[in-house]
Amino acid sequence: MFYFALGLILAAFSGCSDSGPETAGATSETTNGIAVVALDGVHKPIPQARVTLYQRPRAASAESPSEVQDVTQFLPSYVTALETATADDSGKVQFETELDQCQNARCYVEGIAGEDSSLMVWTKFNAKDSLADEIELLPSVSLTVRTGAAASDSTVLGSSVMLDATPYWAKNDGNDFVFSHVPAGLYTIVANSQPVGDISLDAGTSVDTLMWFQELTHEYVFEDFDDGDNLNNLAKTYPNYGWYYLPHKGASFESPDSAGGFAGALVDDGARGKYLSLKFTIQDTGYVMLGTRLGLDTGYYDLSALTAVRLKVRGDCMFAVALEHYRQIENNNYNKALWFTKASDEWTELVLRPGEEIVDSKNYQVSWDEISSEIGIFSIFIYNGSFLEIDEIVFEGIQIID
Incomplete structure (x- = not known):
């Protein structure tokens, strides 16, 4: 069980130190005080930026799990706020904390500016005698850490996780931990006093x-295409008919084609293993689809523990991913939970979550909860563009499909 303090720490940074006669953000310098200048990405001062000085004792854990010989000895690094001040018109902050206090211990500087913490920085403080240390505030990052745990396991995940050696915590939101705003940088994620993994966050990303x-953590790799055949991975244990591909309303496939079939559309680039490469021509209201049954005919599976569908894609099209009920309604239509998304020209991992599906009853699109215990078909509907490449389709929250 995790017993970290609850809540995002971001909400707790508004206080300022009043340990001396000088007001926070004053420009007058003290003999041994610490000065910081807050700048944006083009090196312009940021007036009114809120800057906090933190300290971490040297006796705390190593900088990252890689510095620990035995990860069972890893202890999370905690930081304490020493002083908070507001930048003046030139972006300068003058702290009353004396410089030698950060020469004898590890100090960090946090900067926050803009509405909803849109600009942030978290960095080590460089003790340069009495010279002002420049900090660059960049667009903040939204971070969601998924656990892949089944819904029934969410209660034992604990209350929160942290980014090691920072003030940033995230509460348990079902099966996930959500950091609304954190600075860009390289961090170690810690849960239950143990490192979970390292993560690099680029400015302005989600x-x-x-x-x-x-x-x-539970996950089932439904298809990775590495075996080179037309059967999804369930067929290794439970028989099914494999993948099919169909054009509609004047659309047509260039790959797969009649000569090579489904296997002919599998590409091996030597780096990521095999992946599926679909090429097609779509005009007006036409579309193409890719699908596979999870079982034979009326077979179905209980996927109600599913927490996300994950797949890697590259392409130039809009498409929808659907998990469909096993029973036909009419005219080859099935009730389905459907997620609409878009491919880009770089390989991107998409995460589609139950509860975020598009409900439209007239088009047989229903809520996930309505059909999740009787799923019979996995489908992809492609509406425009010319190509879509797919790899590593994973069901999260499920380890063994029974």
């Missing part, structure tokens, strides 16, 4: 990542 949480 990151949704799976971290392995001991025995709680």
